[in-house]
Amino acid sequence: MSFETDIKPLFRERDRGSMQSHFDLWSYDDVNTHADAILATLRAGTMPCDGAWPEADVERFERWIADGKPA
Numbered sequence: 001m002s003f004e005t006d007i008k009p010l011f012r013e014r015d016r017g018s019m020q021s022h023f024d025l026w027s028y029d030d031v032n033t034h035a036d037a038i039l040a041t042l043r044a045g046t047m048p049c050d051g052a053w054p055e056a057d058v059e060r061f062e063r064w065i066a067d068g069k070p071a
């Protein structure tokens, strides 16, 4: 499990563009810093704004955090 292989591909170009004024979803450092806020919105289903992630993807993001957010 790593950011580059397992997490970054979950963020579409559109997600990145929409959120760029807050943080860069394709940047390990930014996602690392905002991981808790990102997880909260994914779990709540409020982000992405055009439809919630499948449960398996949310669980993958959760597991990545639990694993210590490997780059």
Ligand code: HEM
Pocket (backbone or CB within 6 Å): 010, 011, 014, 015, 018, 019, 022, 037, 038, 041, 042, 047, 048, 049, 050
């Ligand atoms: C997986 C993809 C996405 C994630 C993880 C995500 C995550 C977040 C987070 C954590 C916030 C709260 C930011 C803060 O208050 O600092 C936020 C706000 C927001 N997001 Fe996203 N987002 C995603 C995709 C999108 C998309 C596709 C849109 C397109 C409309 C969008 C539009 C917004 C808007 C309008 C806000 C509120 C900004 C504000 O209050 O100024 N996001 N998002």
